[in-house]
Amino acid sequence: MKRIPNLPRPVPEITVGATVTGSDVIDCRIVCADTPESSTDRDLRADLATDGVWEVRVPQDVRALTDLTELSEEPRLADDGWRAAGAVLIRRIGTLVDGHPVRAKRHTVQIRVPENATVQNLRNLAQGIVLGGRHLVVTRKDPAADVRSVHVDIGGIADDSVVQRAEESVYRGRVLGAATVLARDINAVPAPSATSVWWRRKAKAVLGDVAGTRVKTHGRGWLQRKGFGGILATATAGAGVNDPEGEDEVGFVEMFWDPAAAEGDLTNDRPEVLLVGGAPVPAVIRALAELKGPQKVVGLVPVHGYRLPAWVPGRARPVVEHVNGTTTQLPGAAGAVEQAEVCRRLALADAVAYGVQRYRPRRVVVVGSVSTASKTALGELTGAVTGDAQALRRVTLRGARVGERWWPLPTPGYLEKNVSARDADVAAAPEGPGALTAAMYLRRFADGVPCAVLDTTGPSWSDAVRGDIDRGSTGFAARTLVEWFRK
Structure with missing residues (x-):
């Protein structure tokens, strides 16, 4: 075996x-x-x-x-x-x-x-x-x-x-190198093995021995009770909304680094940062704890499936309701790549909406593969970042300090109409420049909290050995985020 x-x-x-x-x-x-x-x-x-x-x-x-x-x-x-x-x-x-x-x-x-x-x-x-x-x-x-x-x-x-x-x-x-290694190792686990149960176990293993950290894990039943329609829509092509078949396919992991609790229990202090994403999240939380970072950070990992509910031609396109009541209209016919992309966005949107309501963070940071358009624009060595001017500068400069390249992208107001949907609040696959509209879609769920989106589609995987980058998963973004939040 x-x-x-x-x-x-x-x-x-x-x-x-x-x-x-x-x-x-x-x-x-x-x-x-x-x-x-x-x-x-x-x-x-x-x-x-x-x-x-x-x-x-x-x-x-x-x-x-x-x-x-x-x-x-x-x-x-x-x-x-x-x-x-x-x-x-x-x-x-x-x-x-x-x-x-x-x-x-x-x-x-x-x-x-x-x-x-x-x-x-x-x-x-x-x-x-x-x-x-x-x-x-x-x-x-x-x-x-x-x-x-x-x-x-x-x-x-x-x-x-x-x-x-x-x-x-x-x-x-x-510590910075170890954060990257942990993120790339998590991403290297084959998708069929990285189930909700696996994530819930590994999150506890990653942070279990580190003072000032805590992990909370949730399964499909909790997602149903809370109304995580975005995540549930990706489970067994939508069956997870009201069927037990998606038990291992979806879940939710909450991770905390609280410097005030390094010698005791977690506090109720408002977190400085809500970090939402996949593999980089536990890696960053662990590294911040090891470096004794001064900011409280809450990390959320939505575990999701990769298939959307079927669309019947001639009928209205499916609509899902997120945990905060916002509705998203799904695309009609979609290939495997677009389906996976939309599934990630639905899950990230649910996590952002929940985190903002539950923890009232001062800043939201979303990290992961958000749009293949960013890879088309920037290639395999540079990540795309959108957000306010402060976030753009900090990500770009602190990323460079630890050897990761980022390129700041604008989010012009005239594209907001593309993000809005005809039959729902927002569209999961907006028309227009995908790298921008995908980030703007996620920002809609932050409820006015400053939100930066770090799109790692290009540099998250490498087909060749380049200096410190090996073939396969790269763990890109973990070092940048640690360098950003450690001060």
Whole structure:
């Protein structure tokens, strides 16, 4: 029988300090070197130097990760190559460890950094070390051996202030990397296995041992009593509205990080943020708790199906009623891709409406694959973000700081008429530019609370290895959200 690994999976332990020695140490180093202008993250590789040390060469010059500001004004928004270097190195050493005749042997990968290493370099290196670990694999076989212990050798760093902050920087980078890994692992679980029951169990496993967090889970019966028509409409093609067949297909998970409750029970304080989405949500909540973020955050994950109620040509298109009474008109004939897209929107809309009514947050943030149009417009490496000016700037700049690209999109008022439906309050598949109207549709359920929509359709999946990004699920957006909410 195939096995789904327990989550969260362990990530490498990373220590910082002077040089260590021993028979179990695999020596590596980062070298700053000139690289051709045409080089990309794909060109970075780990080579065995003549002295027997594994070496990765990172570029001397940096590259901008956003067009919103000049690097001279904010150098932290640059890609220094260290994140990719860490991932490339760990992937290469991972193959060595897996091929070792004694696979259970515990190796320590020691990475010596150059004298001019900065705090940002160390944080990015730690992210890459974690991101370079193996992807989740559902298999009967024992998983491949992986790197479990890494030591960053800072003995050669010349700047004492960097040495003093090294441990803190590496720890933060490790937490950011672990958030991405957890999000990508959750997304890598095959859809038939990621049932409502699975989600409810895993959410508790992810946060069960972290102080200041709490999980509440709900099944189909609770959704029916509360009136979650959007989520229920996706269960067994609408059967879940009043049939028991959709029990495992739909559900609802509530997660909390409350800094005031780190030593006790949750408070009734109004949350600063309501975070709605899928895999990134538990990853972000856990990371914020580990970093002791100052803001209370409520995370909601609506677990939904992927089939809409059938539409009979010649009849009015189906209408569903959400938990707040708002009605959504569904599209007529729809292909599999559009059906899945609409199902996600219906579920997210229900979650936003419930969260706003129940918790009165100061801000709503929706994250996930909202519209394939954003991938068409921006490709596979950049996410789309809509919202107020403050949210656009924070997502774009803080995303760049942790290596994730975002592009702010407008939501012009003249498109509001497209979101409205003829036979209901709103249309689930509005006409017009889909990346914009999909975000505007979700914003209708926020009841005036500032609402940012982070569309990850393009960068949430990769078909190729690019630096710190491996093939498959990427966990995109988790680091951005942690960086945004941790202050």
